Amino acid sequence: MVGKSGRASASVGGVEQLKLEQGDVVQELGWDEDVDEDLRASIMDAIDGDLVEDVVEAVDTVLLWQRNDTDVADSLVDALVDLSDDGQIWLLTPKIGRPGYVTPTDLSEGAEVAGLALTSGADVSADWQARKVVRTHSRH
Numbered sequence: 001m002v003g004k005s006g007r008a009s010a011s012v013g014g015v016e017q018l019k020l021e022q023g024d025v026v027q028e029l030g031w032d033e034d035v036d037e038d039l040r041a042s043i044m045d046a047i048d049g050d051l052v053e054d055v056v057e058a059v060d061t062v063l064l065w066q067r068n069d070t071d072v073a074d075s076l077v078d079a080l081v082d083l084s085d086d087g088q089i090w091l092l093t094p095k096i097g098r099p100g101y102v103t104p105t106d107l108s109e110g111a112e113v114a115g116l117a118l119t120s121g122a123d124v125s126a127d128w129q130a131r132k133v134v135r136t137h138s139r140h
Helices: 011-018 037-047 072-080 104-113
Strands: 026-029 059-065 083-094 116-123 128-135
Touching: 011 037, 011 116, 011 128, 026 037, 026 072, 059 072, 072 083, 072 104, 083 104, 083 116, 104 116
Parallel strands: 026 059, 059 083
Antiparallel strands: 083 128, 116 128
């Protein structure tokens, strides 16, 4: 797949790394004009549905587009509001050198403050990377 920039997009393979399934309810937070629209389209194809912003029931996955202009911990706490007990958060951040890049230290500290932990990473598009965020086992 080729994105708007003419570069090949990693979004199709990126979606596979996110382990989304048809029928999953996926909430999207932090959308702005800089997001990867090809990745979003691939995600909607994978779940066979639309991404939702406002929900009335628990969601399976939260896609959180995070930039350096907002607090990581606050964003992650917001992502927990509608997340099911066994749900997952994918924290999408601009790659190094891209506008809005978030340092690994800020990501780690934000996750820790929110009572969460960063786990696996995925190269999901030309400009965005993803980190899976999970609840820590010590939370009750």
